[in-house]
Amino acid sequence: MNAPFRVLILAFCLFLLPAAATCLSAGEKPLTFGSGPLQSGLWTPAELAGSAADRVIGAVSAPDPSLPPYLPADLPPDLLASLALPPVPPELRGVIRRVNVRGGRKVVAVTFDLCERANNVAGYENRIINLLRAHKLKATFFAGGKWMRSHPEKTLQLMADPRFELGSHTWTHGNLALMDQAQIRAQMQPTQVQYALLRQELVRRAEARGLGARVARVPQALRVMRLPYGRSSKLALEELARAGYPVIQWDVEGERDEEVHSPATIARTDLALIRPGSIVLMHANAVPEKTFEVLTRVLKGLRKRGYELVTLSELLRMGKAETVADGYFSEPGDNLQYDAIFPGKGTLKPDPTRPYTTVPVP
Ligand SMILES: [Zn+2]
Structure with missing residues (x-):
């Protein structure tokens, strides 16, 4: 681009379209996730800390097919507009395993899934969240839409936290590789709507306490x-890219072989695998059971090694995403088995009377 043209573009951005996202390079628009004053204004420390009751996992039951009270077609137009995401840019398409960080900066994104299927209610591992908060660490939570609905207070607390980013983990844990376009949308859209409805509740409570301005820091949509x-499938990746969701996986399966190894062994393996730009997969829904102990050790090791924890969206801005066409746990193809194990296109826990693997799945 020649110099006069560049000046023209700059002038256009500065004076004519100051708010246009297209004029901002990736690093220029600050990312915010919540607000400390908002959080402490709405909940007491004891309410935020929760209790052992948060970790209780419900039994397998009849599938719950219900969706949020509003579907996109029924939403007020301004709210609907706030949920629309721009298509995923080419460099972030595919399945993101990690980020090749500029300058090799020692950053890592520790991520937690909050999975919930149609026929169960998952827990909330409050000790994990408390540990992160006690050390003022950033983290990303991929929450199922149905999980958000069954844990509204916890979701609001996570949304309001200035160091936590929330992402989507579909409505009822759908295996998108097995779904057509309509089914994929039926997993993604209600999840985004559920988030928006809870955010509205956050706005209502914040305004009642004179904290309305603080809610602007909470993202309007899951990104x-x-x-x-x-x-995933080619169709699923195309649909997700069109709908605006970068697809985030991991290069470190943080709870690998948790049923056979001790927390110390698992943490040692994790720390050996973590490099600048790594994404670590864990769960905060009280399944698997050793995550808190593993995480305690991993965080200590990362601190010793000089790592900084960042959210996923921050990490994506720090370098070039490394992608693959098909996701996997640790080796390509190692997740194909789940197509047959979890019925209802992934949305159901198998019949508990039938044997099935206990390997945790993301
Ligand atoms: Zn999951």
Whole structure:
């Protein structure tokens, strides 16, 4: 681009379209996720800390097919507009495993899935969240839409936290590799709507306390997603790119072989695998069971090694995303087995009377 043309573009951006996102390079628009004063203004420390009751996992039950009270077609136009995301740019398409960070900066994104299927209610591992908060650490949570609905207070607390980013983990943990376009949309859209409805509740409570201005820091929509089972298809990736969701996986399966190894062994393996720009997969829904112990050790090791924790959207701005066409846990193809194990296109826990693997799935 020649110099006069560049000046012209700059003038256009500065004076004519100051708010246009297209005029801002990736690093220029500040990312915010919540507000400390908002959080402490709405909840007491004890309410935020929660209790052991938060970790209780519900039994497998009849599938719950219900969706949020409003679907996109029924939403007020301004709210609907706030949920529309721009298509994913070419450099972020595909399945993102990690980010090749500029300058090799020692940053890592520790991420937690909050999975919930149609026939169960998952828990909330409050000790994990408390640990992160006690050390003022950033993290990203990929929440199922149905999980958000069954844990509204916890979702609001996560949304309001200045260091936590929320992403989508589909409505009922759908295996998108097995779904057609309409089914994929039926997993993604209600999840975004559920988030928006809870954000409205956050606005209502904040305004009642004179904290309305603080809510502007909470993103209006979920902006990243994680595939249940790490499974996708060409169709799913195209649909997600069109709908505006970068697809985030991991290069470190943080709870690998948790049923056979001790937390110390798992943490040692994690720390050996983590490099600048790594994305670590864990869960905060009280399944698997050793995550808190593993995380405690991993965080200590990262601190010793001089790593800084960042949110996913921050990490994406720090370098070039490394992508693959098909997601996996640790080796390509190692997640294909879940297509047969979880019925209802991934949305159901198998019949508990039938044997099935206990390997945790994202
Ligand atoms: Zn999951």
